[in-house]
Amino acid sequence: MSAVVLTLGDDVSTDVIYPGRHMATVLPTETPQFAFADITDFNAKLKARQVPAGSVVAAGKNFGCGSSREQAVSTLKGHELVIVARSFARIFTQNSVNLGLKLVEAPDLEAKDGDELEVGAAEVVNATTGKRFRVVPLPPARQALIDAGGLIAYTRRRLMEKAKG
Amino acid sequence: MGMTVVEKILARASGRASVKAGDVLEPAVDLVMSHENAALVINQFLEIFQGTGQDAKIWDPSKVAIIFDHRVPAESPKTATNQKKVREFVGKHGIAKFHDIRGDLGGICHQILPENGYVRPGAVVVGTDSHTTSHGALGAFAFGIGATEMASVWSLGVALNVEVPATIKVVVKGTLPAMVGPKDIILHLVGLLTAEGANFRVLEFHGDTVRTMSTSGRLVLCNMSVEAGATSGIVPADDETLRYLREEAGVTDALTPVQPDADATYERVIEIDAAKQEPQIACPHTVDNVKPIGAVVGTKVHQIVIGSCTNGRLDDLEVAARILKGKKVAKDVRMLVFPASGRIYAQALLKGYVGDFMQAGAVVMNPGCGPCLGVHEGALGDGETALSTTNRNFKGRMGNPSSEVYLCSPAVAAASALTGTITDPRTVVGGAR
Numbered sequence: 001m002s003a004v005v006l007t008l009g010d011d012v013s014t015d016v017i018y019p020g021r022h023m024a025t026v027l028p029t030e031t032p033q034f035a036f037a038d039i040t041d042f043n044a045k046l047k048a049r050q051v052p053a054g055s056v057v058a059a060g061k062n063f064g065c066g067s068s069r070e071q072a073v074s075t076l077k078g079h080e081l082v083i084v085a086r087s088f089a090r091i092f093t094q095n096s097v098n099l100g101l102k103l104v105e106a107p108d109l110e111a112k113d114g115d116e117l118e119v120g121a122a123e124v125v126n127a128t129t130g131k132r133f134r135v136v137p138l139p140p141a142r143q144a145l146i147d148a149g150g151l152i153a154y155t156r157r158r159l160m161e162k163a164k165g
Numbered sequence: 166m167g168m169t170v171v172e173k174i175l176a177r178a179s180g181r182a183s184v185k186a187g188d189v190l191e192p193a194v195d196l197v198m199s200h201e202n203a204a205l206v207i208n209q210f211l212e213i214f215q216g217t218g219q220d221a222k223i224w225d226p227s228k229v230a231i232i233f234d235h236r237v238p239a240e241s242p243k244t245a246t247n248q249k250k251v252r253e254f255v256g257k258h259g260i261a262k263f264h265d266i267r268g269d270l271g272g273i274c275h276q277i278l279p280e281n282g283y284v285r286p287g288a289v290v291v292g293t294d295s296h297t298t299s300h301g302a303l304g305a306f307a308f309g310i311g312a313t314e315m316a317s318v319w320s321l322g323v324a325l326n327v328e329v330p331a332t333i334k335v336v337v338k339g340t341l342p343a344m345v346g347p348k349d350i351i352l353h354l355v356g357l358l359t360a361e362g363a364n365f366r367v368l369e370f371h372g373d374t375v376r377t378m379s380t381s382g383r384l385v386l387c388n389m390s391v392e393a394g395a396t397s398g399i400v401p402a403d404d405e406t407l408r409y410l411r412e413e414a415g416v417t418d419a420l421t422p423v424q425p426d427a428d429a430t431y432e433r434v435i436e437i438d439a440a441k442q443e444p445q446i447a448c449p450h451t452v453d454n455v456k457p458i459g460a461v462v463g464t465k466v467h468q469i470v471i472g473s474c475t476n477g478r479l480d481d482l483e484v485a486a487r488i489l490k491g492k493k494v495a496k497d498v499r500m501l502v503f504p505a506s507g508r509i510y511a512q513a514l515l516k517g518y519v520g521d522f523m524q525a526g527a528v529v530m531n532p533g534c535g536p537c538l539g540v541h542e543g544a545l546g547d548g549e550t551a552l553s554t555t556n557r558n559f560k561g562r563m564g565n566p567s568s569e570v571y572l573c574s575p576a577v578a579a580a581s582a583l584t585g586t587i588t589d590p591r592t593v594v595g596g597a598r
Contacts, residue, residue, distance in 0.1 A: 011361075023235070038566040065361065068309040152317075
């Protein structure tokens with residue numbers, strides 16, 4: 001069971017997740033401090049380590065739209081947040097698969113701050129309201145990358161295979 | 166079964182006779198681009214090679230382009246140090262398509278790639294920037310990726326797990342009215358599709374309005390395709406594409422335009438009547454919140470921006486200079502102009518546009534992304550409103566979450582600079598073509 005720690009609407013852009021003014025900070029070890037930097041109370045909780053790993057950010061449609069900045073993914077991955085949204089934008093989806101940030105697409109999701117969610121492979125159950133929401137599975141090609149341990153591990157393996165001929 | 170342009174390009178790049186939407190491929194990549202975020206790509210690239218016993222080596226440095234544009238000249242020691250690291254890497258790995266901070270060769274990545282002839286019809290192009298969709302204007306399949314994915318491409322020369330996107334055909338017909346241009350068409354289309362209406366899809370542009378449009382205008386259409394979520398926008402290459410590449414980009418070698426098959430499968434066809442279009446405005450805080458200009462005329466603005474990878478080219482500056490020449494920017498509004506490249510800046514100087522802007526009271530800045538993404542210069546104060554020819558108006562986009570950004574064409578931006586409020590260019594003297 002995971003608690004919803006932040007509830008957001010539709011079209012949350014990467015500018016909201018990781019504001020452009022922090023883009024000169026690039027390393028995954030350094031980006032977590034700027035997660036949702038302009039949602040100052042939530043950012044303060046993250047930095048004070050008051051948000052347990054596995055906590056859920058719940059959102060509407062098209063989460064992660066806009067820029068391709070990978071910091072928007074590494075910053076959330078750094079806090080081991082799980083993003084449950086009605087849908088996700090393309091580049092953000094691919095970056096999350098590459099870096100191992102857990103995204104769950106539940107097109108009919110209804111959740112608010114404090115709700116307890118049971119996030120499964122086939123459905124999300126909102127234990128607080130008793131409502132159940134279907135989950136859209138990842139396409140096999142993206143699941144394969146996750147199973148390989150992310151894109152860096154997968155590319156490394158391909159390089160080794162190539163060297164062996 | 167027939168193929169769309171992107172399907173044909175991906176079939177060629179994957180060594181297959183045919184592909185269809187939904188197929189998963191590993192296409193060979195013809196050109197890759199990064200800007201300042203090459204600093205992160207380098208970090209991920211070196212990590213990939215750790216423990217492999219191999220030297221970190223780019224598969225083909227001649228296909229790599231790196232352009233500094235997001236924060237030029239550097240705004241902070243951190244950025245300057247990132248740029249320095251990238252510069253050192255570029256030297257070590259022999260990356261020739263490197264555009265440093267220079268008045269002659271520098272500029273915005275999405276202008277530098279076309280004007281130097283790096284993008285060819287039929288090519289697969291990836292860039293660590295969402296507006297990489299721009300390069301579809303030259304008949305290439307071009308899409309944005311993240312830094313780690315770019316590190317993977319640098320290592321292997323292929324893009325892994327590319328799912329062939331479905332294609333939406335957009336047919337634009339008719340003659341555009343005066344003071345209505347490509348920006349108004351794409352804003353109208355994004356409003357129609359919504360911000361996720363083309364997610365994981367390609368927008369393939371057709372119709373006589375697009376056929377008679379300059380490459381500069383086509384770049385606007387493809388650039389902002391991503392604002393509807395599209396993987397890519399594409400205009401099948403034609404005589405204008407070849408003219409641009411030969412005459413403006415100086416390409417001399419063979420070019421092979423790719424056309425869609427007559428019986429290609431489209432998910433959907435959208436028709437737009439150009440003759441009925443009006444100036445369009447994307448209102449805060451989403452790009453799909455699009456209204457005809459009449460709905461917002463008179464809205465007070467504090468800063469006008471003309472520039473960016475969307476609307477910083479010579480024809481954009483020409484439209485604006487024609488409206489502003491001999492007049493004054495209103496007293497209580499700041500106007501910032503950013504030519505998209507050094508080459509365009511020099512052309513604008515020769516044509517007299519830079520003088521027209523300065524005499525009107527605008528500030529002409531150096532080429533680069535400028536205030537578009539709120540990291541460098543031209544920040545907004547609390548409660549201030551900008552009217553901009555850039556491509557995004559998300560909350561906080563120009564660096565201040567308590568400000569607002571409206572998006573428009575260069576004609577609207579210039580007309581509004583004269584009044585300090587959103588103004589219909591069709592009502593301003595000099596606004597008539």
